[in-house]
Amino acid sequence: MDGIEPAGQRVRPKRADARRNEQTLLDAAAAVFVTSGVEAPIRDIAAEAGVGTATIYRHFPTRADLIVAVYRHQVESLAAAGPALLKTSATPYAALERWIDQFVDFVVTKQGLAAVLQSDDPCYDPLHSYFLERLVPVCTELLETAAGAGEIRAGQDASELMRGVGGLCAGAGNNPRYDARRLVGLLIAGLRR
Structure with missing residues (x-):
C-alpha cells in the first residue's frame, strides 16, 4: 500500500531488502554509538554494517x-x-x-x-x-x-x-x-x- 507524505506526494513502500539493509545500518550505528559516541566517524558505522559510507548517506542524509x-x-x-x-x-x-x-x-x-x-x-x-x-x-x-x-x-x-x-x-x-x-x-x- 502506498503512503502519502504531508505534502500530498505518494511514496512507494521500501522493498524488503532495502528495509533489511536499513535495519542493519541502524543496528550497526547503535553499536558504534555505545562504544564511540554519536560523533563517531560514519566510516566506523559503515565498517560495522559491512557497507560503504555512500550507503549510509543514501539512507540517512x-x-x-x-x-x-x-x-x-x-x-x-x-x-x-x-x-x-x-x-x-x-x-x-x-x-x-x-x-x-x-x-x-x-x-x-x-x-x-x-x-x-x-x-x-x-x-x-x-x-x-x-x-x-x-x-x-x-x-x-x-x-x-x-x-x-x-x-x-x-x-x-x-x-x-x-x-x-x-x-x-x-x-x-x-x-x-x-x-x-x-x-x-x-x-x-x-x-x-
Whole structure:
C-alpha cells in the first residue's frame, strides 16, 4: 500500500531488502554509538554494517537523521519485544526480566545519545514523548501480567520502574566496577512476592 507524505506526494513502500539493509545500518550505528559516541566517524558505522559510507548517506542524509532513526528503531524493537516475550517466555516474570534486560541495553545506547538529544536541534524534541507513548504501555502490560499471575506484587508503576532502571544505568559514570545490570537485576528481583 502506498503512503502519502504531508505534502500530498505518494511514496512507494521500501522493498524488503532495502528495509533489511536499513535495519542493519541502524543496528550497526547503535553499536558504534555505545562504544564511540554519536560523533563517531560514519566510516566506523559503515565498517560495522559491512557497507560503504555512500550507503549510509543514501539512507540517512544527515547525522541527525541517523540518530533519530536509531532511537526510533530501538524504541520500536523494545515495543515489539514485550508482547513477543509474553508469548515465548516460561512465565510472565521471565518475560519482564528479559524485557528489562533489553531496556538496559537501550538505556546504555540512549546515554550515548544524551548530549545530542538534549541539544537545541528541534528534530530531537518529540523523541522523549515518543519513547513514553510507546514503551510505558508495554512495561505496564508486562507488570500487570506478572502481577496477575501472582509472581510480583500488584500496583507497580511502569514509569517509576523505567525511571529507576534509567537511574541505575546512569550511575555508572566512568567507574568500571559499577555493574548496572546486576543492580537492575536486584531491583527487578525486589518486585517478586
